[in-house]
Amino acid sequence: MSIPNPPPERQSAYPHQPGQHAGPVPPAVPAHLAAPTTPMAPVPPQPVAETPMPPSVEPAAPEPAAPSRPAGPSVDSGRYWAGVAATAVVAALIGVVGVVILDQIIKIDLVVKDVFGTDSEGAAYVVGGVLSAVVAGALLQLLVVTTPRPRAFFGWIMALALVVAALIPLTWTDVTKSAVASGLLNLIMGIAIWTLLSGVLARTLRPGSALE
Numbered sequence: 029m030s031i032p033n034p035p036p037e038r039q040s041a042y043p044h045q046p047g048q049h050a051g052p053v054p055p056a057v058p059a060h061l062a063a064p065t066t067p068m069a070p071v072p073p074q075p076v077a078e079t080p081m082p083p084s085v086e087p088a089a090p091e092p093a094a095p096s097r098p099a100g101p102s103v104d105s106g107r108y109w110a111g112v113a114a115t116a117v118v119a120a121l122i123g124v125v126g127v128v129i130l131d132q133i134i135k136i137d138l139v140v141k142d143v144f145g146t147d148s149e150g151a152a153y154v155v156g157g158v159l160s161a162v163v164a165g166a167l168l169q170l171l172v173v174t175t176p177r178p179r180a181f182f183g184w185i186m187a188l189a190l191v192v193a194a195l196i197p198l199t200w201t202d203v204t205k206s207a208v209a210s211g212l213l214n215l216i217m218g219i220a221i222w223t224l225l226s227g228v229l230a231r232t233l234r235p236g237s238a239l240e
Contacts, residue, residue: 101172104232111228112165116158118224119217123153126213139197139210153213161221168225179226190218 127150130136140152167185171178193214197207 101178102234103169103172103229104234105169108169108228108232109165111232112161112225115165115221115224115228116161119157119161119221120154122217122220123157123213124150126216127153130209130213134209136209137203137206138213139200139203139206141200153217157217157221160217161225164221165225165228168229172229179229182226183222186218186222190215190222193218 127138131138131149138149140149142148142152144152144155146152146155164186168178168182171181175181194211197210197214198204200210201207
């Protein structure tokens with residue numbers, strides 16, 4: 029008995045590709061029978077949350093330094109008093125020279141109050157000149173330390189003291205010539221002390237000190 033050969037399979041119009049499953053192709057669904065597809069609504073873009081920036085910290089401004097109170101003027105005491113001693117020597121020599129010229133050469137009797145009992149006009153002027161220079165030097169240093177305008181105060185004190193020194197001999201004698209000669213010598217000695225001490229002060233002020 030002979031077995032009839034099976035009918036040949038219907039070959040697809042598309043050749044079989046290697047690696048692709050070969051099988052029956054489902055029939056295409058008609059367009060009117062396909063389920064309607066709902067179009068997807070566009071998704072609105074979500075706002076991107078901004079990361080807050082940390083607040084910028086500004087560097088603190090440096091506080092202005094409190095103004096330091098300037099120290100008061102001062103002098104180099106050693107050099108200053110050496111200058112005072114030199115001034116006293118000059119004042120003493122002025123007294124000696126004045127006595128020699130006025131009393132010994134011109135023969136004018138000088139009027140002197142010999143407070144220290146020297147029994148000599150020349151010695152009295154020497155002692156008076158030395159003491160005047162020392163007292164004036166101490167007064168000037170005291171004014172520098174304690175007063176705001178030491179030069180102005182010292183100038184007024186010295187000017188008034190010179191007026192008194194020049195006029196006071198008129199109260200000691202009735203001889204005008206002797207009183208005027210003694211007053212002139214006192215005036216010259218006082219001016220020398222004033223100018224020399226002012227120069228000593230200017231040279232012995234410490235650095236940074238300023239006087240008016």
